[in-house]
Amino acid sequence: MNLPVIEASGLIKRYRDLTAVNSIHFSVPKGELFGFLGPNGAGKTTTMKMVQCVSPRTDGTLRVFGMDPDTSGREIRKRIGVVPQETNLDPDLSVFDNLSMYARFFDISSQDADFRAQELLEFFELETKRDTIIEKLSGGMKRRLLLARALINRPELLILDEPTIGLDPQARHHIWEKLIKLRADGHTIVLTTHYLDEAARLCDRLVIMDVGSILVEGSPDFLVSHYIGMDIVETENTPEVALFLEKAGIPYEKGGEMIQVRTTDPGKIADALRDTFQSIRVIIRPGSLEDVFLLLTGRRIRD
Numbered sequence: 001m002n003l004p005v006i007e008a009s010g011l012i013k014r015y016r017d018l019t020a021v022n023s024i025h026f027s028v029p030k031g032e033l034f035g036f037l038g039p040n041g042a043g044k045t046t047t048m049k050m051v052q053c054v055s056p057r058t059d060g061t062l063r064v065f066g067m068d069p070d071t072s073g074r075e076i077r078k079r080i081g082v083v084p085q086e087t088n089l090d091p092d093l094s095v096f097d098n099l100s101m102y103a104r105f106f107d108i109s110s111q112d113a114d115f116r117a118q119e120l121l122e123f124f125e126l127e128t129k130r131d132t133i134i135e136k137l138s139g140g141m142k143r144r145l146l147l148a149r150a151l152i153n154r155p156e157l158l159i160l161d162e163p164t165i166g167l168d169p170q171a172r173h174h175i176w177e178k179l180i181k182l183r184a185d186g187h188t189i190v191l192t193t194h195y196l197d198e199a200a201r202l203c204d205r206l207v208i209m210d211v212g213s214i215l216v217e218g219s220p221d222f223l224v225s226h227y228i229g230m231d232i233v234e235t236e237n238t239p240e241v242a243l244f245l246e247k248a249g250i251p252y253e254k255g256g257e258m259i260q261v262r263t264t265d266p267g268k269i270a271d272a273l274r275d276t277f278q279s280i281r282v283i284i285r286p287g288s289l290e291d292v293f294l295l296l297t298g299r300r301i302r303d
């Protein structure tokens with residue numbers, strides 16, 4: 001059997017008295033697109049930093065390509081590509097030079113670097129921006145260039161920290177399209193995200209993280225069908241609606257401005273609500289990862 005690309009067991013990271021990652025276990029096999037979904041501060045970036053060998057673990061076991069980051073960090077780093085959460089392109093260089101100069105960190109010959117840079121510009125549809133300076137690029141282009149840069153050393157593992165944070169929907173879809181292609185080409189990809197649709201759309205498997213712990217693990221479909229499994233009736237969160245549901249013996253969850261009922265008979269509950277409360281807003285929809293997060297934590301992923 002193939003060795004997992006990443007294997008973590010009882011992995012812990014403490015910053016003084018704060019436990020940012022609290023004994024997590026996960027394993028990423030070759031060729032998988034694996035996600036860490038969770039709100040801000042869940043410990044996703046901290047976990048990625050340990051895998052990238054830029055932040056040592058406090059305790060537990062971590063292996064990347066079967067090696068220990070504590071002793072083989074240099075060797076591991078050569079084999080991974082990283083897209084950080086913050087854009088850290090060189091503002092003084094052109095698009096092309098950002099790629100070819102980065103290749104120098106990996107001892108790639110300049111001829112090879114130019115060839116790879118050109119190939120990556122084509123893949124990420126940035127050829128026409130080849131000589132443009134960074135500040136003239138849109139947010140989506142910068143993200144695509146960061147992705148291209150992360151691939152310059154032909155990494156066996158690609159790590160993406162919030163790959164579409166702050167992008168508009170069109171730019172996000174463009175990045176997703178590229179990630180789906182990279183995955184189809186056999187890349188192993190690990191990403192962090194707090195976007196539920198991104199996790200549902202891209203990940204083969206994911207973990208949901210909250211305050212340093214992994215709550216659940218599985219494919220998006222498995223998590224939704226296992227934890228939610230039914231349709232959701234969503235309606236207004238008012239004391240009257242809550243009282244009505246309680247009197248009728250219907251369990252519900254509160255999530256911000258909405259009340260949600262998981263049910264096998266959504267039509268009946270929706271009708272009862274509409275009959276009782278004039279012009280109340282009621283919708284029926286399938287379960288989602290958002291519902292899984294709400295069920296497990298009592299909160300929505302975005303506060």
Ligand SMILES: Nc1ncnc2c1ncn2[C@@H]1O[C@H](COP(=O)(O)OP(=O)(O)OP(=O)(O)O)[C@@H](O)[C@H]1O
Binds near residue numbers: 020162
């Ligand atoms: N260098 C550090 N020193 C002290 N505390 C830190 C440090 N880095 C992160 N933390 C804390 O560790 C916890 C986890 O942070 P982390 O950045 O890993 O979360 P996250 O899930 O990636 O969220 P975000 O997307 O906001 O970065 C937070 O409480 C954060 O404040």
